[in-house]
Amino acid sequence: RSKTAGRSTHTVFIPEMMEDNKRKLLIANSIASAIKNDEFVVYYQGKVSPNETTVGYEALLRWSSDSLGFVSPAEFIPIAEQSGKILPITKWVLERVCKDFKQLCSLNDSEVTISVNLSAYDIKNLQLVNYIKNLFKKYSVEPRLIEFEVTESAYLENLDMANEFLTQLRDIGSSVALDDFGTGYSSLGYLTQINLNTLKIDKQFVDNLNVSERSTLITKTIIEMAKQLKLQICAEGVETREQAAFLIESGCHQLQGFLFAKPTSLELLLKEKEQLVDLEKNA
Ligand code: C2E
Ligand code: MG
Numbered sequence: 001r002s003k004t005a006g007r008s009t010h011t012v013f014i015p016e017m018m019e020d021n022k023r024k025l026l027i028a029n030s031i032a033s034a035i036k037n038d039e040f041v042v043y044y045q046g047k048v049s050p051n052e053t054t055v056g057y058e059a060l061l062r063w064s065s066d067s068l069g070f071v072s073p074a075e076f077i078p079i080a081e082q083s084g085k086i087l088p089i090t091k092w093v094l095e096r097v098c099k100d101f102k103q104l105c106s107l108n109d110s111e112v113t114i115s116v117n118l119s120a121y122d123i124k125n126l127q128l129v130n131y132i133k134n135l136f137k138k139y140s141v142e143p144r145l146i147e148f149e150v151t152e153s154a155y156l157e158n159l160d161m162a163n164e165f166l167t168q169l170r171d172i173g174s175s176v177a178l179d180d181f182g183t184g185y186s187s188l189g190y191l192t193q194i195n196l197n198t199l200k201i202d203k204q205f206v207d208n209l210n211v212s213e214r215s216t217l218i219t220k221t222i223i224e225m226a227k228q229l230k231l232q233i234c235a236e237g238v239e240t241r242e243q244a245a246f247l248i249e250s251g252c253h254q255l256q257g258f259l260f261a262k263p264t265s266l267e268l269l270l271k272e273k274e275q276l277v278d279l280e281k282n283a
């Protein structure tokens with residue numbers, strides 16, 4: 001039941017822990033073949049302006065594993081990060097997004113921005129910037145229409161390095177959003193030290209709207225602060241009309257959530273667009 005690890009520490013293994021570790025190992029060990037066997041798909045979730053025009057799409061990775069079934073990115077991304085396997089995933093997503101770029105742009109009459117999530121581990125690697133630049137060239141992607149989403153944890157370990165990486169992306173014309181703002185480490189101090197275009201307010205704050213006067217006030221204050229800092233504000237996880245109305249009234253520039261759009265395959269987005277065009281033709 002218990003094993004001696006090292007000289008004086010005793011680690012107790014309980015069956016659930018073993019199962020949990022087994023699954024983690026299985027996931028970590030399946031990533032390379034998942035890329036090779038085309039098990040990953042990128043879904044796109046629309047973001048809208050206050051008048052409900054689609055202004056962008058966030059690329060969200062989906063994995064339907066031959067052996068494990070559907071695995072959520074909330075589960076496999078942290079495992080990929082911890083096991084040093086995030087870089088090939090990031091590169092794969094970046095290339096997929098660049099390949100999809102033209103068709104994504106064709107979905108709307110007005111210009112859209114495509115957002116890609118980067119892991120904290122990715123931005124320690126300045127070579128990735130060159131990789132991105134080359135992809136943009138190869139697929140004729142306009143850098144200014146790509147946004148990179150990073151979380152605060154990316155800045156936590158090495159602020160200078162994170163700033164260098166993200167400044168280089170901004171130098172080629174892309175924009176940078178701080179994702180999940182308000183969760184985790186969340187220090188307002190960072191906001192004065194990092195070079196950002198957009199603040200994405202975490203779903204948690206959106207969920208708390210109208211729950212209590214206090215939590216509503218906190219969300220309102222975050223939006224106010226972001227406005228003062230001249231940042232674009234995107235609210236994530238908007239699910240109700242009431243939330244949307246409040247966020248728009250408070251000055252959010254972009255809204256994202258199931259109320260407006262769910263993450264969807266490009267294939268389906270194109271089909272929906274086609275059906276809409278047909279409807280208009282027959283009207
Ligand atoms: P995130 O970047 O904060 O993405 C937002 C998550 O909220 C997505 O979950 C999205 O499907 C979900 N969401 C959006 N609107 C709503 C809503 O109205 N209600 C609810 N309940 N959920 C909503 P998803 O796709 O499961 O992704 C989870 C996380 O995994 C992402 O959080 C991101 O941190 C990470 N992730 C996903 N794809 C990638 C990727 O390509 N690269 C990296 N590094 N991370 C990724
Ligand atoms: Mg994101």
Ligand code: MG
Nearest residue numbers: 179180200236
């Ligand atoms: Mg987010």
Ligand code: MG
Nearest residue numbers: 180202203236
């Ligand atoms: Mg979030």
